[in-house]
Amino acid sequence: MTMTDHKPPAGAQPLEPRIPDPSAKWQKRWNDMALFKAPEFPQGRKYFVMPMLPYPSGDIHMGHFRNYSMTDAIARKRMMEGYDVLHPLGWDAFGLPAEQAAISRNLHPEEWTLGNIAQSKATLQKVGISFDWSREVASCLPDYYKWTQWMFLQLYKHGLAYRKESEVNWCGTCNTVLANEQAAGGVCWRCGNAVGRKTLTQWFFKITEYAARLLDDIDHLDNWPDNVRTLQRNWIGRSTGAEVEFRLPDGTKIPVFTTRPDTIYGVTFMAIAPDAPLLASLAIPDARRAAVDAFVTRTRGKLAVERMADEEKEGVDTGIVVINPVSGEQVPLWVASYVLSGYGTGCLMGVPAHDQRDFEFARKYGLPIRQVIRSANEATSESGMTVATEDYGTMINSGPFNDQVGQAGVDAVIAHLEKNCIGRAQIQYRLRDWLVSRQRYWGAPIPMIHCDGCGIVPVPESDLPVLLPKGHIDFLPKGRSPLADIPEYINVKCPKCNRPAQRDPDTMDTFLCSSWYFLRYIDPKNDQAPFDKKKAAAWLPIDYYMGGVEHATGHLIYFRFFTKFLKDIGWLTVDEPARILFNHGMVMDSTGQVMSKSKGNVVSPIDMMRLHGVDPTRVAMFFSSPGDKEVLWSETGVVGAERFIHRVDQFVRSAKAAIGGKFDPDARFDTAKLSAAERDIYRKLHQTILKVDRDFEVMQLNTHLSAVMELSGALGSGENLRPELRAVCAATMVKLLAPLTPHMSEEWWEILGFGPTIFRAKWPSVDEAALPTDSVTIAVQFNGKVRGQLTVPADADEKAVVAAVQSDAKLAAHLAGKSVVKTIHVPGRLLNIVVK
RNA sequence: GCGAAAGUGGCGGAAUUGGCAGACGCGCUGGACUUAGGAUCCAGUGGGGCAACCCAUGGGGGUUCAAAUCCCCCCUUUCGCACCA
Structure with missing residues (x-):
């Protein structure tokens, strides 16, 4: 594996972005003012938005960039709407690829993993995603996996973790067992090879005990996509x-x-x-x-x-x-x-x-x-x-x-x-119990001890974490856990009888780490407990959870199971973890292939940013398709994004020059005192706010942008507007764009004379008085075919519209020599006259 | 095989959920300004026809004054599950 190369395409001259990129300046200011730091407890309305925990396989790619830009946009809009926002990120840092890397290049898995994390984090900071980095977690660090082990012990205590011998899914390539969910279709979820069978004694979680609740409560997940709900219903079966x-x-x-x-x-x-x-x-x-x-x-x-x-x-x-x-x-x-x-x-x-x-x-x-x-x-x-x-x-x-x-x-x-x-x-x-032991090194050790006299004895909570041994370890797979061959690790005293005993040599499925990480975000530094119950009660549920559909029957079931369990034992007050689930689409290359490291078609966001700037790249991506659909990535789209940003830039600067000094960015205008042209613009402005709000909430950022583009087109140079209105239009447009173009919007906000940050400014609200129109253009149909258009007063009734048709020579011609069977009038839309 | 979703210009995609199909953008064509253009601005751009009009949302039927949208049949694509008794 190589880290992504950041070199421009062959033959290209090193280019300056067409529009100066102000991202570094604003990233520093946001950092200095701790803009994204969430309070311990929310003070007012809270909003907890997060993407699914990523696996740090290298640097981030376009897919991550799109995904995080979406949660970023949500976090930023909610900030402007006055919420206390919690927008964290962490790392699903245990798992096989690190061990594979250790074998192939003689690097310790931890070194490889932490290196990847550092690089990914640096990239994310460069693209200005509004994560509260003070809450970052990495599941491979002892202060995290201590609590993963604690979770295991709680399940054991409550009779939900047990060992049994059974025929299990065995991946001969990865040299480990797999849970049912990870062997769907008879192939390994990670390496794609055929799964074999093996009889082994393994740890299981009794998720089947929760099957009925996991199934029935799907009915209450109103803001989850239907396909995920169906997949889960079928999976639980x-x-x-x-x-x-x-x-x-x-x-x-x-x-x-x-x-x-x-x-x-x-x-x-x-x-x-x-x-x-x-x-x-x-x-x-x-x-x-x-x-x-x-x-x-x-x-x-x-x-x-x-x-x-x-x-x-x-x-x-x-x-x-x-x-x-x-x-x-x-x-x-x-x-x-x-x-x-x-x-x-x-x-x-x-x-x-x-x-x-x-x-x-x-x-x-x-x-x-x-x-x-x-x-x-x-x-x-x-x-x-x-x-x-x-x-x-x-x-x-x-x-x-x-x-x-x-x-x-x-x-x-x-x-x-x-x-x-x-x-x-x-x-x-149909759901089976969750097989959680893995015969690999790079995972959280199972905190159990096998004693000849006492049987299975859990490690006392006070002895957690059970640390992974470091030093020289042979990672080459032998069909048993590498830990089994480390006597200093395996041999312990039985906590009960103090006689020689053995640790369980296996580690946990990494899906355990990701079943509770959202709770750790709430209280990441707590060394007395996995999290504080009061903080959890205040922040939960997650308001907006963003991830890929591929987790529908794995992670999303496990994570619901953990939430229900922790509620049952008194740690949580909610029994469903996430209110809204949103499945983002994948980023594909221009030929429709999923971008992946193994295919070698990964596009680095860094190259794009360097060439075009952060915000134009975001706009190009948001604009290309709605959030839940895939994006076929091509660089051509960014041209339009640049032109658009350039137009807004011109408008903002000229509007500021026209107004000169201070103005109220949220000013309302009395439509009666505006010229007809100004009234049209003022209406358009508020129609745009309305549309943007509606589109944003369903992550249709493509139409969100097209609405603002239309507004920008309607504004033109703005020279025909009084300076106050022109400036308000500029300020409002800049705000409507802020979740999507955060750096540019900050720059424009500053140009307009405001500060210190647009994300503490108020999100625009609709002036209902601006919306009504005095006349509307409707379609006139004869027998269902459009034959012309007619501009009529907005409140015209059917009779008035028919009369208007009769007095229009071109339209009236269609009535000549015919008799009217019936007319259908849809106010403000059309008039259909059925003739014979 | 079963289940789910989707098929709209050269391309990405719109369409207030039954009411002017193709918003917005890319690309393309023409023009303006330029020493220059990968810059900017303006205009045009589904197909056919001189026109009135006609044809167009995978194909075929239907419901309706009106269908991309609802119903039936077929085709294609993507995804999920794969003997769950």
């Missing part, structure tokens, strides 16, 4: 149904989950996952033993992607029979590749007539198919079926349940199960 206890002839229970208890008479086989723990404990008849073992070995050896790619369902008969507790019938138990060990009980009842997967499996192995549901329009015989019928319908061939319909049938079977103690209504979630 609630299914309602029943658990049914099938039994072996010897009485051993084989519980299964089903969403269709009404199909229980249609069960013709049972299927168990090859890796289901239950399978190992079953007595398989000798005759079948070898075949079953061979199948299990073969299936379990496959990578997750290979298994998913298998179109054919495969299986083998175990020779075991299972008794249907409702019908009393005996059916064979198969091991089947399509059964997932992690869902439900890892075992299912096969109902081929009414489940497509079971149907395909039954067809392949010649298992019987029995219809037990009759739905409205299907009457095919079992042998003629080509697909399963999964619709609800009337129960048939179902003994005492015959003729029950749909949900009533489901309920009747569940009632029967419960009455006879052979099952119960149940809800299943």
Whole structure:
């Protein structure tokens, strides 16, 4: 990896920006006046805005620049609106790339990480983002990860952290296990390689205990994008149904989950996952033993992607029979590749007539198919079926349940199960517990000790942090944590019995670090607690959280989970962390490729700034598309931005020259005393304020800018305006631009004679009296086609407008020889005359 | 396969949510001023037609006085989930 080169394109002359860039001057002043330093406690109205915690992979790129420029714009507008603003940034500083860098260039991960942080921070300061740097956090520093460990201990104390042996996602490239969310689609989220499986004993968080609340509370996240809410709902995946206890002839229970208890008479086989723990404990008849073992070995050896790619369902008969507790019938138990060990009980009842997967499996192995549901329009015989019928319908061939319909049938079977103690209504979630241990060095050590005598013993809170050992460490992956090979680290005394014991050698998933960092921003220096409860109560929730959709089913679920947990144990007063979530679009290169270091198409904001200045670059980016859509980055757009800024600059200077001395930038004018031209401008000015407010709040900064451009176009040179109005227009335009062009606006504000900073000036408000117009231009349609325009008094009614049409020769011609069927008048918009 | 979103000039994108499609900008064309232009300013710019007008928001149907917007079918693209019983 190389740090971004800041050299101009080959052959280009070193150029001065077209407009002098005042950014350094203002950055220094802001710093000197501590403009962005948030108070400990908000005094008045508060606004907590933040971007998602970035991983410091090198210097920042255009994507970061766009993202932070958006939170910057929000922070600055809120400052002008009088809020106490908290706008912090920190670093998701643990994680694999640092370790990879350590291996490939013999740098300690910490050195590499802190170097990247320093460089990124320097760049962000140069582009003038309004972060309160006094609250910066880095998750890899002991004063931060001490509290990450503390979080782990709280979860453990409350029974939400546990260890279990299971088959887990294993990335052979990264040499570590992965959480389900990080192995979506069977590939590793970081390196993109196929994920394998491995049986290991690992730490898990019982996020499933919060599944219901995480799902239900999505309904209250009104200001989150719908797609994120849908993604989360699907990811958590609630299914309602029943658990049914099938039994072996010897009485051993084989519980299964089903969403269709009404199909229980249609069960013709049972299927168990090859890796289901239950399978190992079953007595398989000798005759079948070898075949079953061979199948299990073969299936379990496959990578997750290979298994998913298998179109054919495969299986083998175990020779075991299972008794249907409702019908009393005996059916064979198969091991089947399509059964997932992690869902439900890892075992299912096969109902081929009414489940497509079971149907395909039954067809392949010649298992019987029995219809037990009759739905409205299907009457095919079992042998003629080509697909399963999964619709609800009337129960048939179902003994005492015959003729029950749909949900009533489901309920009747569940009632029967419960009455006879052979099952119960149940809800299943697709969400799995969160696997949090990682076999790597560069993460927060898991604060647990394994003692032969006492078992698992948590590190006492007073002993935190458990520090990562420094010095010479072999980072080369061996399939176990590098910490396992450091005796000075691993060997400790048991806190309980004081006898020799071992530390847990693993570190935590970095998603833990980022699950609570927003709380640390609130109280970053606290060495007694992760944060102060009163400060948290005052600042939370986050008012505006900005990040990419890619975190919809990972970080954003974990972070909601932590918030709910901390509320439950009395640390927080909110149970949702963020009020507004905004998904920014990506920055792509001009060919539509995502900018990424590995593709080598990263554009550095530094080059752009040097060439064009900070604010023109911001304008070009904001202008190119709305905030939630991607940007295809091209340098051509910046030309328009420069021209626009230049025009505003001219206007501001000439307006100041015309007025000479002091003026009130928020002055109101009596429209009756203005000339017609002035009244039009004054109206335009206030219409612009209205539009800008509306557009800004939905991050449509492209139309925010276009509104101000229109205003600027309408103003022209401004020579036809009285100096007071001309100056107010200049001041207002400068304010409306301030969130987007902070440095230029400060400069203009100073030119206009104000100070010390525009960000303590009042955001413009709309003068309602300026808005009404006395006449409007409306479209005139005949039979829905626009045939002309007409300027009429603003309050003209339909009759008056029709009369105006009749007296307009060109329009009246369309009426000649026709009869009017009807007219539709939309005041201020159009008149449609239907003629025949 | 399932689910979600989106398809508008040469390009980025507007359109108060059913009311003049193409705002604003880039690019392009012409002009002005210039020793010069990657500067600035002015004008033009969806397609067709001398015109009245006609055609245009992926394609095809429909609802409506009126559709980029609502409904149905199809095509394409992007994203998410991938046997969740």
